[in-house]
Amino acid sequence: MPADRSIVLFDLFGVIARPQRPGALGRMAARCHASTDAFTTAYWSCRPPYDAGQQSATEYWTAVLRWLSRPADADTIEELRRTDIDSWSRVDARMVAYAQSLRGAAEVALLSNIPSDHADVFLAAQPWLHDLDHVALSGKIKVAKPDPAAFQHCVVAMRAAPADFLFVDDREENVRAARAAGMHAHLFTGRDELEAAVGTWLPSRSAVQ
Structure with a gap:
């Protein structure tokens, strides 16, 4: 039926x-002065609440940068946010x-x-x-x-x-x-x-x- x-x-x-655009994770990793592997782990591990609308972009990128023990300044967060959006466009x-x-x-x-x-x-x-x-x-x-x-x-x-x-x-x-x-x-x-x-x-x- x-x-x-x-x-x-x-x-x-x-x-x-x-x-995701090839090489995007590597470019974002370089902006954070981190290895691609370490950045990729932080990027995906912190992602679920951001995807689910439970975190803002600032909260997500702050979590990623803290995972990597990097400072979470506004300029870095905005550059990462824009690069990330472009990578999925x-x-x-x-x-x-x-x-x-x-x-x-x-x-x-x-x-x-x-x-x-x-x-x-x-x-x-x-x-x-x-x-x-x-x-x-x-x-x-x-x-x-x-x-x-x-x-x-x-x-x-x-x-x-x-x-x-x-x-x-x-x-x-x-x-x-x-x-x-x-x-x-x-x-x-x-x-x-x-x-x-x-x-x-x-x-x-x-x-x-």
């Missing part, structure tokens, strides 16, 4: 948007077009882990996001994947059932969490595999061929 609605719920980075134009092409046959939504200040810049730079049926950005909704509440937010916001969704993400832990929440889910490894998965899941896929 098909679901009452068909909603393709995309992750952003690693699916529609490009992964690229999109895959072919994937943007593909997501848009689905809208004749399905609702299309987005669920992404992204800090609030990053989200503001990304929303301003990518007008296509405003055409989607729903956009849930972790820094704005105050919860990040793989927390079940992130998926529940989309269910409630779209007034849908979990089974109405096909969630697409490049991280296995997020795919598992979506399935545990009752959604269909696909681990993204490339556009061709995704098109095949959507073609199997979406009964009316032929409408966008």
Whole structure:
């Protein structure tokens, strides 16, 4: 039995948007006079509350710099913040077009882990996001994947059932969490595999061929 609605719920980075710009972590590490390995550990270890909207950019970067035993002055924090935002600014134009092409046959939504200040810049730079049926950005909704509440937010916001969704993400832990929440889910490894998965899941896929 098909679901009452068909909603393709995309992750952003690693699916529609490009992964972090190569070399960005090394450049930020150099600004902190730290090794890339040490900086990378601090960057990701301190990240969850920032992604989930529980910390401001200043609080996050202060935590990173303290982890590295470096002074957290305002100029350094702002330079790191801007470099970080730029490092996550690229999109895959072919994937943007593909997501848009689905809208004749399905609702299309987005669920992404992204800090609030990053989200503001990304929303301003990518007008296509405003055409989607729903956009849930972790820094704005105050919860990040793989927390079940992130998926529940989309269910409630779209007034849908979990089974109405096909969630697409490049991280296995997020795919598992979506399935545990009752959604269909696909681990993204490339556009061709995704098109095949959507073609199997979406009964009316032929409408966008």
